[in-house]
Amino acid sequence: MNLQLVDLVNQYKKIKPEIDAAIHSVLDTGHFILGKTVSDFESNTAKYLGVKHAIGCASGTDALQVALMALNIGPGDEVITTSFTFVATVETIALLGAKPIYVDIEPDTFNIDATKIEAAITKNAKAIIPVHLYGHSVDMDPIMQIAKKYGLHIIEDTAQAMGTDYKGKKVSTIGDIGSISFFPSKNLGAYGDAGMVVTNNDQLAEKLRMIILHGSKVRYYHEILGVNSRLDSIQAAVLNVKLKYLDNWNEARRKAAGIYNKLFENTPAITPKVKDYAKHIFHQYTLRVPQRDKLAEHLKSKGIPHAIYYPVPLHKQQAYVNLVSPNLKLPVTEQMTDEVISLPMHTELTFEMQEYIASEVKNFLNTI
Numbered sequence: 001m002n003l004q005l006v007d008l009v010n011q012y013k014k015i016k017p018e019i020d021a022a023i024h025s026v027l028d029t030g031h032f033i034l035g036k037t038v039s040d041f042e043s044n045t046a047k048y049l050g051v052k053h054a055i056g057c058a059s060g061t062d063a064l065q066v067a068l069m070a071l072n073i074g075p076g077d078e079v080i081t082t083s084f085t086f087v088a089t090v091e092t093i094a095l096l097g098a099k100p101i102y103v104d105i106e107p108d109t110f111n112i113d114a115t116k117i118e119a120a121i122t123k124n125a126k127a128i129i130p131v132h133l134y135g136h137s138v139d140m141d142p143i144m145q146i147a148k149k150y151g152l153h154i155i156e157d158t159a160q161a162m163g164t165d166y167k168g169k170k171v172s173t174i175g176d177i178g179s180i181s182f183f184p185s186k187n188l189g190a191y192g193d194a195g196m197v198v199t200n201n202d203q204l205a206e207k208l209r210m211i212i213l214h215g216s217k218v219r220y221y222h223e224i225l226g227v228n229s230r231l232d233s234i235q236a237a238v239l240n241v242k243l244k245y246l247d248n249w250n251e252a253r254r255k256a257a258g259i260y261n262k263l264f265e266n267t268p269a270i271t272p273k274v275k276d277y278a279k280h281i282f283h284q285y286t287l288r289v290p291q292r293d294k295l296a297e298h299l300k301s302k303g304i305p306h307a308i309y310y311p312v313p314l315h316k317q318q319a320y321v322n323l324v325s326p327n328l329k330l331p332v333t334e335q336m337t338d339e340v341i342s343l344p345m346h347t348e349l350t351f352e353m354q355e356y357i358a359s360e361v362k363n364f365l366n367t368i
Ligand SMILES: *Cc1c(COP(=O)(O)O)cnc(C)c1O
Pocket: 059, 060, 061, 062, 085, 086, 088, 089, 131, 157, 159, 160, 181, 182, 183, 193, 194, 195
């Protein structure tokens, strides 16, 4: 059986004529940076999310960075987030000279534990970055209340959760700024790097538009410090086609997750939980299992792709240990890094594939 963690080629084959036409139409215009293709995608995405402003940029990592820049985060500032996330969340904080402050996660959602945030707030705190990990929204209401009480900004890292809801509202539109990644393997993936920032705040939107364009509104006049992070027109054309399919694709992932859940009933594997406030879109289907590393070896020997997101939490990464307070304790984060394993999850999974994958997971679990 030809199994893949993510199957982008077979997904492309199903929409090939539309994608190819969209790419060719950009080639015919000769406009490769910004222009109508990008503004069309921005307005379609704003409409889809129910947000006032959507601003394309070059990647999800850049989206985080320009969001932090727009909120004037810099040296001496502290940004509260999770250690159980992709490196970009913390890399961008560190790049701007600010300090990441890690809060432990919930064992059932793997997301930041809102009940532990207040204890981490100091007079230097400026912002919180909740990360909607694996496609399950963070419990945003308590975080919004804390942000209000202490005057903190919120940037929602929505790289893994494009299209998911929190209490019926699209994530990325709840805090001050939402950052989105269109990395190819994300739920809405481009055919290269691409990203977006979204906001309901007019002033922030204007500033974000300037920052991604070298800090300028009028060409060659630079009012603020900026970067070069524009959304590529060809990527916008691809994304404009794929956006129409996003809800169906997210539904296909939810269905596949339901099948896995059934197949793992009555086994020691802990399947993903979905909270009442959330609508999980399963960017990842992640189990918690005993003897995770041995299971990974077993799956490898059977040709079953799998991944560990993430094997080392960020507070233990060499590049970032110097930013960690010596008495930091994140017991849940550390336990999860030992227990999690993600199985193949994409829009092209068949029942036969899932049955085979699950049977090999179960074969291993029966031996321990
Ligand atoms: C993928 C990802 C990013 C970065 O997005 P890129 O488009 O790859 O730069 C940021 N945060 C999280 C949680 C991610 O999963």
